[in-house]
Amino acid sequence: MSDNTATSPVYRDAAAPTEDRVADLLGRMTLREKARQLDQYFGVSFMTAAHPAMDTVMAADAKIQWDKVMEIIGEDGIGCIHDLYGTAKINNQLQQYAVEQTRLGIPILFSEEALHGLLRPGCTVFPHAIAMASTWNPELVREIGRGIAAETRSFGIHESFGPVLDLAREPRWGRVEETFGEDTLLASRMAVAMVQGLQGDDLASSGSIVAEPKHFAVHGIPESGLNQSPVTIGMRELETVHLPVFEAAYIEGGAVNAMCSYNTIDGVPCASDRSLLTDVLRERWNMPGFVRSDLGAIARLKNAHRTAGSDREAIRQALEAGTDMQYYDFPHELYQNEIVNLAESGELAPSVVDLAVSRVLRVKFMLGLFEHPYIDANLHKSAVRHPLHADIALRTARESAVLLKNEGGLLPLRKDVARIAVIGPSADTARLGDYTPHIEGFEPTTVLAGIRKLVSPGTIVDYVRGAGVLEDELEPIPIGSFIDGRGRPGLLGEYFNNPDLAGEPALARNDPYVNFNWVIAKPDQSVDSHRFSVRWTGKLAPVQDFSGYIGTDSQDSMRLWLDGKLLVDGWGEGKSASRSVPAELKAGREYDVIAEYRKDASGASVMLGWSRGAEGIEEACEAARKADVAVVALGDSRRTCGEGVDRSSLDLPGRQLELLKAVHATGTPVVLVLQNGRPITMAWEDANIPAILEAWYPGEAGGEAIAEILFGDCNPSGRLPVSFPRSLGQIPVYYSRKRGGQIHYVEGDNRPLYAFGHGLSYTTFEYAGIRLDRERLSPDGELTVTVEVKNTGDRAGDEVVQLYLRDVVSSVAVPDLELKAFRRIRLEPGEKREVSFTLGPRELRLLNKEMVWVVEPGAFTVLAGPSSDRIELTADFEVFLND
Numbered sequence: 001m002s003d004n005t006a007t008s009p010v011y012r013d014a015a016a017p018t019e020d021r022v023a024d025l026l027g028r029m030t031l032r033e034k035a036r037q038l039d040q041y042f043g044v045s046f047m048t049a050a051h052p053a054m055d056t057v058m059a060a061d062a063k064i065q066w067d068k069v070m071e072i073i074g075e076d077g078i079g080c081i082h083d084l085y086g087t088a089k090i091n092n093q094l095q096q097y098a099v100e101q102t103r104l105g106i107p108i109l110f111s112e113e114a115l116h117g118l119l120r121p122g123c124t125v126f127p128h129a130i131a132m133a134s135t136w137n138p139e140l141v142r143e144i145g146r147g148i149a150a151e152t153r154s155f156g157i158h159e160s161f162g163p164v165l166d167l168a169r170e171p172r173w174g175r176v177e178e179t180f181g182e183d184t185l186l187a188s189r190m191a192v193a194m195v196q197g198l199q200g201d202d203l204a205s206s207g208s209i210v211a212e213p214k215h216f217a218v219h220g221i222p223e224s225g226l227n228q229s230p231v232t233i234g235m236r237e238l239e240t241v242h243l244p245v246f247e248a249a250y251i252e253g254g255a256v257n258a259m260c261s262y263n264t265i266d267g268v269p270c271a272s273d274r275s276l277l278t279d280v281l282r283e284r285w286n287m288p289g290f291v292r293s294d295l296g297a298i299a300r301l302k303n304a305h306r307t308a309g310s311d312r313e314a315i316r317q318a319l320e321a322g323t324d325m326q327y328y329d330f331p332h333e334l335y336q337n338e339i340v341n342l343a344e345s346g347e348l349a350p351s352v353v354d355l356a357v358s359r360v361l362r363v364k365f366m367l368g369l370f371e372h373p374y375i376d377a378n379l380h381k382s383a384v385r386h387p388l389h390a391d392i393a394l395r396t397a398r399e400s401a402v403l404l405k406n407e408g409g410l411l412p413l414r415k416d417v418a419r420i421a422v423i424g425p426s427a428d429t430a431r432l433g434d435y436t437p438h439i440e441g442f443e444p445t446t447v448l449a450g451i452r453k454l455v456s457p458g459t460i461v462d463y464v465r466g467a468g469v470l471e472d473e474l475e476p477i478p479i480g481s482f483i484d485g486r487g488r489p490g491l492l493g494e495y496f497n498n499p500d501l502a503g504e505p506a507l508a509r510n511d512p513y514v515n516f517n518w519v520i521a522k523p524d525q526s527v528d529s530h531r532f533s534v535r536w537t538g539k540l541a542p543v544q545d546f547s548g549y550i551g552t553d554s555q556d557s558m559r560l561w562l563d564g565k566l567l568v569d570g571w572g573e574g575k576s577a578s579r580s581v582p583a584e585l586k587a588g589r590e591y592d593v594i595a596e597y598r599k600d601a602s603g604a605s606v607m608l609g610w611s612r613g614a615e616g617i618e619e620a621c622e623a624a625r626k627a628d629v630a631v632v633a634l635g636d637s638r639r640t641c642g643e644g645v646d647r648s649s650l651d652l653p654g655r656q657l658e659l660l661k662a663v664h665a666t667g668t669p670v671v672l673v674l675q676n677g678r679p680i681t682m683a684w685e686d687a688n689i690p691a692i693l694e695a696w697y698p699g700e701a702g703g704e705a706i707a708e709i710l711f712g713d714c715n716p717s718g719r720l721p722v723s724f725p726r727s728l729g730q731i732p733v734y735y736s737r738k739r740g741g742q743i744h745y746v747e748g749d750n751r752p753l754y755a756f757g758h759g760l761s762y763t764t765f766e767y768a769g770i771r772l773d774r775e776r777l778s779p780d781g782e783l784t785v786t787v788e789v790k791n792t793g794d795r796a797g798d799e800v801v802q803l804y805l806r807d808v809v810s811s812v813a814v815p816d817l818e819l820k821a822f823r824r825i826r827l828e829p830g831e832k833r834e835v836s837f838t839l840g841p842r843e844l845r846l847l848n849k850e851m852v853w854v855v856e857p858g859a860f861t862v863l864a865g866p867s868s869d870r871i872e873l874t875a876d877f878e879v880f881l882n883d
Contacts, residue, residue, distance in 0.1 A: 035336040043084020045525030077102040091156030107369035114160035121440030127699035131400035133180040133721035138193035145197015154383035156375040159210040172225025174645035177677025181721025188248035195253030204368025215261030228262040256289035277322030290324035290359035324356035397705035402718035407690040412712025421627035431675035433697035434642030450707030466620035470654040474609030476515035491538040514608035551580025557598040635676035717798035719759035723752040736815035757867035763793025767872035779855035790832035808859040
C-alpha cells in the first residue's frame with residue numbers, strides 16, 4: 001500500500017541529499033500522518049502473552065495481534081514504538097507492516113532503555129554510570145557504548161534513552177547512580193565517550209544506535225533532593241557548569257536526539273522552554289534530531305507546573321518550544337487530534353508541525369531505515385553477551401572500585417586465611433541498580449561467590465546475611481504463588497483510568513505477580529499515564545509454609561487485605577504504603593487476597609511482597625568471632641536508590657549500621673564493601689572500620705572484581721567522581737564551589753569526608769616535578785604542562801593524574817580550583833613517566849559580567865595531584881594582553 005509510483009519519489013532515492021528527502025516526504029504527508037510521526041506507542045499493546053510482571057518484558061510465546069496493528073498503525077503509520085523488547089523477528093514483522101502496508105511506507109523507530117546495558121533479559125549488565133565515571137577512563141566507557149549498541153541494534157532497536165548527563169550535586173536525589181558524577185569536565189569526557197560508542201562511525205550500521213542524552217536540562221539538583229522538583233539557578237551557573245556537559249555530547253560527540261527534563265528552571269518548565277530546546281539545542285549546537293518528552297513532561301505543564309490551562313495548551317506550548325514527540329503524556333487520539341485541530345485552526349502554525357516532523361524523519365533517514373528497515377533475525381545470537389562484552393564489564397568493575405580507606409594495610413587479604421566471615425544483605429545478592437533487566441540465562445557474580453572462587457581450598461567461608469538493606473525489606477511474592485478467579489496462576493488485575501477504582505476497568509488482565517516500576521513505563525497503552533488505579537484479586541497459595549512478614553512497597557497509595565482482614569492501609573496523604581506485618585501461612589491453604597494501588601505521584605515501586613524476617617545480627621557476630629577477618633557487604637537496594645527513590649538521610653539505610661557496629665565489636669578485623677548508588681554519610685564507619693571499598697553498582701561481574709581487589713589480584717584504581725559529605729547538613733558539598741563562603745560550622749569544617757578524585761592503591765605514587773613550556777601567554781595562546789609521576793611501591797598500579805586550575809583574580813566569582821585535564825596511566829614498580837597536558841582558551845575562559853566568554857589577563861596557578869584535596873605540585877603563569 002506504500003506510495004510506489006512509476007517515478008520513484010525523491011524520498012526513496014538513497015543518493016539524494018537527506019534534506020531533500022525529508023522535504024519531499026514531508027510534502028506528501030497529510031496532517032494526520034504528520035501527527036502520527038510525533039507520537040510514541042506502547043509496544044506490548046500490539047502483543048498477546050505480554051509478560052506484565054515487568055512491563056517491558058516479552059514472554060517467549062508472545063505473538064503480534066495483527067488486528068491491533070491494523071487498527072493502531074493502519075494506513076497512516078506511527079513514529080515510534082517503545083516498551084516492546086521483543087525479538088528481532090517481532091520487530092521485523094511490525095516494521096514490514098509499516099513499510100509495506102502504510103500509504104507512504106515510513107519505517108517505525110524502535111526505542112528502548114539501555115543506560116548500562118539493554119533493558120532486556122539476557123543482555124550484558126555493565127556497571128552503572130556512576131561506576132563508569134569512577135574509572136576516569138573514557139576509552140573504556142566508549143567500549144561500553146559500543147557493546148550496548150551492538151546488543152541493542154541486534155534486536156532491531158534503533159535508539160536508547162541516554163546517557164544521563166545531569167550533574168550529581170544533590171546526593172539525596174535517587175538518580176545519582178545514573179550520572180557521571182559532579183564535575184563538568186569529567187562528565188563531559190564520559191558523555192562524549194558514551195555517545196561516540198553508542199552511535200559509532202555510521203548510524204546506519206548494524207552495530208550503532210542513536211543516543212538521546214537526558215535530561216535537558218539540570219534535572220540533577222532538584223530542590224530538597226526530590227525527583228522532578230524545581231531548580232533555581234542563575235544563567236551563569238547554567239551556562240558554565242551544566243550546559244557544557246550536553247554541549248560536549250552534541251558538538252564533539254555528535255549526539256542526535258535529546259530528552260527534555262521534568263523540572264522547571266527559575267520557574268520555566270523545560271518541556272516548554274524554547275530558549276533551551278530551540279535556541280541552544282538547535283541553533284547553537286545544531287542538534288540534528290528531535291526532542292522527546294520525558295514520560296509525562298508535557299502533561300506536567302498542565303497537571304504539575306500549571307503553566308497550561310488545558311491539554312491542548314500544553315501540547316501547543318511544548319511543540320512551539322521544540323518538544324517534538326510525546327512520551328505517554330496523553331491518549332494517542334487526544335494528542336494527535338489536538339495537533340491537527342491546532343494547526344487547522346491557526347492556533348499553531350503548520351510550519352511548527354512540519355519542523356517537528358522533519359526532525360523525526362531526519363533521524364529515520366540517518367539510521368538508513370528507508371533502505372534497510374530490517375535486522376538480521378539471527379544477529380542477536382552472536383551480538384548479545386559476546387565474550388568481549390563480558391570482558392569489558394569485568395574490566396570496568398575492576399577499574400571503578402574505589403579504595404576509600406586501608407588503615408594498617410589490612411588489604412589485600414591472604415587467600416589462605418583460615419576462616420573468613422562474609423556478612424551483609426549485599427554479600428549474596430548482586431546489586432545492579434535501576435534500569436537493570438530481570439536476569440535471564442546467567443547469574444551475576446556476587447561478593448560471596450567471588451570470594452569463594454578465590455580463597456584457598458582450605459579456607460572456611462561462612463556466610464550470614466545478618467540484616468536487610470531495610471528493616472522490613474520485602475521480596476516480590478513469586479510467580480506460582482497466586483491463583484486468579486478462573487483458577488489460573490496469577491491475580492486478576494483491573495486497571496481504572498481514574499484514581500478511585502470507579503466504574504468499568506479500562507483493562508483487565510492476568511498478572512503473574514505484583515512487581516512493577518511505573519516511573520519508566522505504564523501498565524498498558526489503554527491506561528492513562530497519570531492518576532490511574534488498580535485492584536488485584538485472587539488467592540495466595542504458598543507452596544511451602546511461610547513465617548515472616550507480608551506487605552506492600554510503594555511511594556504511592558496501596559492497601560492489602562488477606563482473608564478479608566485489612567493488613568496494610570497506605571491509602572491517601574500522610575500514610576505509608578511501604579509497610580509489612582507479621583504473617584504465618586500454611587502450604588496447601590488458599591488465602592483470599594485483595595491489593596489496591598493508586599498512582600498519586602511517583603509510581604517508582606509497586607510491589608506485593610514478603611520476607612522471612614530473620615535479621616540474624618547475633619548470628620553474624622558469632623560468625624565474625626570465629627573468623628580471622630569479616631567482609632561486611634552493605635549499601636543500597638532498589639528500595640533505597642534509583643529513579644523516584646529519594647532520601648532525606650544519607651546514612652546506611654535500615655539496620656545496616658547496627659549490624660556493622662555489632663560485627664566490629666567482636667574484635668575481628670572488618671572490611672566494609674559498599675555497593676550503592678549515591679554517596680553515603682559514614683562518620684562512624686570512617687572512624688572505626690580499617691578498610692572500606694566503594695564498589696558502586698558494579699555490574700554482572702562485580703563480585704568477581706571485588707574479590708580480586710580484596711585478595712590483591714587486582715590493584716584498586718578507581719577515583720571518586722563525587723564528593724562524600726561528612727553530614728547531611730553540608731549539602732551541597734561538591735569540590736568546585738565558588739569562593740567566598742565561610743568554611744566552618746559549629747560542629748566542624750565543611751570539608752568532605754572523601755573528596756572528589758579520592759582513591760587509594762596498594763602501591764604508592766610520587767609526583768616528582770612540574771614544568772610549564774612558558775610562563776606567559778596571550779589570551780588565545782596555549783600552554784603545555786608536564787608532570788612527572790613515579791611508582792614508588794612494590795607492585796604495578798594505575799594512577800589518575802589530575803590537573804586543576806586556579807584563576808587567582810577574576811571579574812566574577814569562580815571556584816578556587818577546577819579540574820581541567822586528567823589521564824589514567826599504568827606504572828610498573830619503580831617506573832616513572834612524564835604526563836603532558838595542554839591548556840588553551842577553553843580551559844582558561846570564564847563567562848564575564850556581560851555573559852561573554854573571555855580569557856582575562858592575570859595570574860593563574862596549575863595544580864597537580866591524585867585528588868582535589870591532595871595537590872602535590874603547583875606552578876604559576878600569567879595571561880597578558882597583546883600590545
